[in-house]
Amino acid sequence: MKRVEERWGSVISVDVRDDHAEPACAQALDEVFEWFTRVDDVFSTWRDDSEVVRVGDGRLRLADASNDLRTVLRCCDDLRVETGGAFDVTFGARARVVPRPGLTPIDPSGFVKGWAVERAGAMLRAAGIADFSINAAGDVLVRGAPRPGKRWSVGIQHPFSRQDVAMVVSVTDVGVATSGRYERGEHIFEPASGLPARGLASVTVIGADLGRADALATATVARGRSGMGWIAGVADVEAMGITDDGEVLLTGGFDRYRREDAGPET
Numbered sequence: 001m002k003r004v005e006e007r008w009g010s011v012i013s014v015d016v017r018d019d020h021a022e023p024a025c026a027q028a029l030d031e032v033f034e035w036f037t038r039v040d041d042v043f044s045t046w047r048d049d050s051e052v053v054r055v056g057d058g059r060l061r062l063a064d065a066s067n068d069l070r071t072v073l074r075c076c077d078d079l080r081v082e083t084g085g086a087f088d089v090t091f092g093a094r095a096r097v098v099p100r101p102g103l104t105p106i107d108p109s110g111f112v113k114g115w116a117v118e119r120a121g122a123m124l125r126a127a128g129i130a131d132f133s134i135n136a137a138g139d140v141l142v143r144g145a146p147r148p149g150k151r152w153s154v155g156i157q158h159p160f161s162r163q164d165v166a167m168v169v170s171v172t173d174v175g176v177a178t179s180g181r182y183e184r185g186e187h188i189f190e191p192a193s194g195l196p197a198r199g200l201a202s203v204t205v206i207g208a209d210l211g212r213a214d215a216l217a218t219a220t221v222a223r224g225r226s227g228m229g230w231i232a233g234v235a236d237v238e239a240m241g242i243t244d245d246g247e248v249l250l251t252g253g254f255d256r257y258r259r260e261d262a263g264p265e266t
Contacts, residue, residue: 003029007036008113009046010137016124017131017146028127032120036136039116042069045104056105072115076108079215086219086227087111088191110188114177114214117141121210140176141210153259159201159242166202166242170259175210179203179217188221199224200241206257207237 001022004013014032016025044050051069054060062070076089089108117134121141124132131144133152142152151172155165159180169176179188180202188197203220207213216237220227228249231239238254 001025001029003033005033005036007033008040008044008137012036012134012136014120014124015133015135015146016129017144018129024127025129028124028129031127032123032134035120035123036116038068039112042066043072043108043112043116045107045109046102052106052108053104072108072112073106075115075211076111076215079111079212079219083216083219085191086222086230087215091191110179110218111211111215113137113139114141114175114209115211118175118210138178138180139210139214141174142171142176143173145172156204156240157202160246166248167204167240168259169206169257171206171257174206174208175213177205177207177210177213177217179205179214179221188218190222190224197222197224199244200227201244203227203231203239203241205231205237205239206254213237 002013002015004011014029016029018025040047042051045053047053051060051065055062055065055069062073073089076087079087087110089106091107113136117136117139118141120134121143125143131146133140133142138157140154142154146152151170154169154171154176156167156169156176156178157180158164158166190197200221203217205213205217205220207216216231216234217239220231220239220241223230225243228239228241228251231237232251238257239251240254241249243249
């Protein structure tokens with residue numbers, strides 16, 4: 001069973017390959033997409049009524065916000081430390097660009113999407129579903145297998161051509177997170193200067209936890225071209241970066257995921 005719906009200003013698809021009774025699977029998918037709606041209510045930086053916007057502009061005290069928001073901001077603070085400040089959800093308050101919609105004093109978007117998809121995956125697992133993929137605008141979580149003995153094939157968006165993939169990877173039981181400057185305009189900033197990041201057009205990180213992979217991909221883009229040297233030293237992940245001039249840079253273990261003989265399953 002596959003369901004595709006618009007959420008978060010993009011498209012989310014859930015592809016279930018288990019041989020489940022359709023009503024049970026349909027109910028689990030209903031709950032997952034209700035969760036995605038809840039995530040938008042709390043975390044959208046494009047909605048004046050979301051919790052994160054109201055906390056950022058002082059209309060809502062953090063102590064009065066939902067547990068989800070407080071949990072995410074704690075995780076983001078840990079990730080700020082892990083990345084040496086390259087992942088910083090408060091960059092919007094210091095960004096040296098013209099104010100625009102979507103640019104807010106607090107923006108955990110670089111973690112929230114992966115975190116929310118991980119939660120959705122846990123919901124499917126709790127419903128007894130073992131083999132599935134979730135693709136949320138390029139952040140992909142895969143569990144189990146699309147067919148017995150096979151791995152999921154995931155196409156990585158090409159940053160310079162919206163109709164093409166830059167590479168196809170073959171994976172199972174991981175998250176594949178891509179952060180790029182081709183989405184949402186200038187939204188990734190070099191923390192020290194407050195200026196838009198330069199040097200890397202996109203970075204894809206593969207790791208066990210999609211939320212962490214998402215944040216690490218954003219942090220790598222924020223560091224610029226030197227970010228690929230930094231991410232190569234981060235434990236438990238592999239990464240691919242595409243520079244502004246089109247060069248492909250890989251960390252040492254990324255090649256084991258490469259698949260060149262087939263199109264993407266998801």
